[in-house]
Amino acid sequence: MTDRAEHCVLGISAYFHDSAAALVAGDKIVAAAQEERFTRRKADWRFPKNAVEYCLSVLPRGAELAAVAFYEDPSQKLDRIVRNAAANAPRGAAIWPKTLRTLQVLNKALPEELMEILPDPRRIYFSPHHRSHAASAFHPSPFDEAAILVVDGVGEWATTSLWHGSENGIEPVREIRFPHSLGLLYSAFTQYCGFRVNFGEYKLMGLAPFGRPVFKNFIYKHLIEVDTEGGFTLNLDYFDFETGNSTLSPLFHRLFKYPPRQPDEPISMHYMNVAASIQSVLNEVMCALAETALRLTGSANLCLAGGVALNCVANSEMARYTKGLRRIWVQPAAGDAGGALGAALDVSRQLPGARSDKGGSGTDTMAHAYLGPDYSAQQIRQALEQYPLVYESYADDEPGFRTAVSEALQGGHIVGYFDGRMEFGPRALGNRSILADPRPRDMLQRANNKIKFRETWRPLAPVVLAEHEARLFDRPLADPYMLFVSQLKETYRSKPNLNQMRAQGLSELAQYLNRTPSKFPAITHYDYSARTQSLTREANPRLHAILTHFFDHTGCPMLLNTSFNIRGEPIVCSPLDAVEAFLNTHLDLLAIGTFLVRRAAQPDRLQKRIGKKKFHAD
Numbered sequence: 001m002t003d004r005a006e007h008c009v010l011g012i013s014a015y016f017h018d019s020a021a022a023l024v025a026g027d028k029i030v031a032a033a034q035e036e037r038f039t040r041r042k043a044d045w046r047f048p049k050n051a052v053e054y055c056l057s058v059l060p061r062g063a064e065l066a067a068v069a070f071y072e073d074p075s076q077k078l079d080r081i082v083r084n085a086a087a088n089a090p091r092g093a094a095i096w097p098k099t100l101r102t103l104q105v106l107n108k109a110l111p112e113e114l115m116e117i118l119p120d121p122r123r124i125y126f127s128p129h130h131r132s133h134a135a136s137a138f139h140p141s142p143f144d145e146a147a148i149l150v151v152d153g154v155g156e157w158a159t160t161s162l163w164h165g166s167e168n169g170i171e172p173v174r175e176i177r178f179p180h181s182l183g184l185l186y187s188a189f190t191q192y193c194g195f196r197v198n199f200g201e202y203k204l205m206g207l208a209p210f211g212r213p214v215f216k217n218f219i220y221k222h223l224i225e226v227d228t229e230g231g232f233t234l235n236l237d238y239f240d241f242e243t244g245n246s247t248l249s250p251l252f253h254r255l256f257k258y259p260p261r262q263p264d265e266p267i268s269m270h271y272m273n274v275a276a277s278i279q280s281v282l283n284e285v286m287c288a289l290a291e292t293a294l295r296l297t298g299s300a301n302l303c304l305a306g307g308v309a310l311n312c313v314a315n316s317e318m319a320r321y322t323k324g325l326r327r328i329w330v331q332p333a334a335g336d337a338g339g340a341l342g343a344a345l346d347v348s349r350q351l352p353g354a355r356s357d358k359g360g361s362g363t364d365t366m367a368h369a370y371l372g373p374d375y376s377a378q379q380i381r382q383a384l385e386q387y388p389l390v391y392e393s394y395a396d397d398e399p400g401f402r403t404a405v406s407e408a409l410q411g412g413h414i415v416g417y418f419d420g421r422m423e424f425g426p427r428a429l430g431n432r433s434i435l436a437d438p439r440p441r442d443m444l445q446r447a448n449n450k451i452k453f454r455e456t457w458r459p460l461a462p463v464v465l466a467e468h469e470a471r472l473f474d475r476p477l478a479d480p481y482m483l484f485v486s487q488l489k490e491t492y493r494s495k496p497n498l499n500q501m502r503a504q505g506l507s508e509l510a511q512y513l514n515r516t517p518s519k520f521p522a523i524t525h526y527d528y529s530a531r532t533q534s535l536t537r538e539a540n541p542r543l544h545a546i547l548t549h550f551f552d553h554t555g556c557p558m559l560l561n562t563s564f565n566i567r568g569e570p571i572v573c574s575p576l577d578a579v580e581a582f583l584n585t586h587l588d589l590l591a592i593g594t595f596l597v598r599r600a601a602q603p604d605r606l607q608k609r610i611g612k613k614k615f616h617a618d
Contacts, residue, residue, distance in 0.1 A: 011344025020337035021051035071339035076156035129155025136342030137305035138165030152306035194261035211272030230288030333425035372422025383575035413588035428563035468557035
């Protein structure tokens with residue numbers, strides 16, 4: 001081990017949502033995980049004690065913890081919160097209790113937690129929020145030089161920032177400040193359409209293809225003013241970011257002439273059109289910001305981070321239509337969890353003797369996002385026998401294992417797949433996944449209704465053999481992290497298409513269900529898009545072998561791949577999490593490590609409990 005690798009930095013994000021910890025040794029990413037995976041509380045915002053414990057448990061032998069890095073500057077965040085409360089007094093009384101709690105946390109709880117990890121204040125660093133995001137985007141990227149675009153709700157003050165990354169580090173170029181925020185704007189529409197803020201933005205994105213952007217010009221006229229470089233200001237009369245617990249003011253409701261949709265109400269065409277309109281606005285503003293970032297930095301490479309960078313539709317628009325763009329890379333943990341990683345990488349470069357290994361190799365250093373904990377065969381066996389379950393055991397890398405999983409998939413079975421290190425970030429990338437054949441007409445409804453317990457209209461994504469992706473999709477972006485969408489080629493599309501459905505006067509989302517838009521209906525959305533994961537043998541040899549076997553026997557080079565979790569719960573982390581998810585859903589098979597658990601083989605007492613548990617809405 002080199003001297004440099006012996007000096008590690010622990011990065012931490014906490015106290016807003018999706019807290020996490022990450023450990024780096026120099027530029028090498030050793031480990032990273034979100035707290036929610038350990039506590040089983042989705043988007044857990046609390047100090048990530050369990051994630052910290054995991055990261056420190058894999059500290060390289062002989063290494064020392066040189067520093068702890070927090071992903072925000074508490075003094076600047078407090079400055080915004082206090083100034084905002086004072087500027088809006090006596091309005092906004094609803095947020096004063098929250099303001100006082102935040103003051104207490106940042107002034108007292110946070111220092112105590114950090115000092116407990118490393119009781120030397122000289123070795124505790126605070127990296128500003130957007131700087132942490134920018135570092136998470138650039139330092140692990142495959143580029144030795146790039147423009148960096150960070151867009152989210154709000155950090156300390158910044159909501160949008162442009163940076164330039166090079167071997168000398170990252171330098172700020174331009175920023176937009178609170179309360180003018182694309183992230184908060186999108187969250188306002190998320191709330192208006194009946195989804196939870198900070199949880200349901202991906203639902204709004206998934207709803208958009210069902211509608212038409214008929215309100216786009218209306219939004220530009222009344223809600224957001226955008227200049228030619230993507231700079232923007234919001235009309236704050238229609239929002240309540242500064243003074244209330246809602247993102248919307250009553251004027252917003254009047255403007256659209258419909259009240260906010262309630263979560264349990266049917267989704268009418270009005271809300272589909274609203275979703276399509278704000279998605280179109282977001283696409284255009286993000287493209288303009290990207291072009292400005294490239295122009296100001298003189299770069300042809302672009303890195304993205306911040307919560308808005310998880311909007312794969314906007315990412316795809318930027319990738320395809322941004323002038324001057326040659327290559328793009330998005331941090332797979334682009335939200336606040338990734339801020340922990342960025343803070344660690346940023347501080348690591350500031351330590352004495354630090355040097356960068358960046359060389360623009362064309363490969364990122366995220367280790368395919370497999371940065372969480374893994375578990376031994378003995379730990380898995382103990383979880384299986386705790387209930388106990390009937391299972392089959394295979395030797396490591398035994399061909400019979402992948403054959404059995406592939407044959408189950410060929411037979412229309414839905415498989416919970418658990419293997420290796422847990423993914424970092426919101427996407428399941430084959431180690432904590434639910435897999436299925438994407439071709440059966442009813443597979444989307446089966447997966448949504450019987451496994452995920454979620455809305456039947458929501459799309460699911462495919463994992464595709466990289467060498468076959470271009471045959472299936474137009475201009476695929478070959479992304480291993482599910483951060484872009486591709487369009488299925490005309491050859492594989494079925495009729496009628498969405499425009500024809502609309503022409504028939506269909507106005508309710510329920511009327512779109514049970515239509516087959518393609519030969520792969522389980523992974524194709526109604527605009528023929530799919531959020532693809534491009535899979536190589538190098539990235540995940542075991543999953544690649546299973547998918548290759550499936551392809552050899554079916555001619556289909558992809559599988560449905562959705563996160564191994566149940567509605568309202570985080571992705572599974574431990575073997576026991578996977579076993580409990582298996583017992584509480586209608587999964588046909590659990591493939592866990594080198595063990596197979598078949599639902600049909602379980603005794604009656606376990607069969608009777610399957611699918612009975614009630615889950616919180618997400």
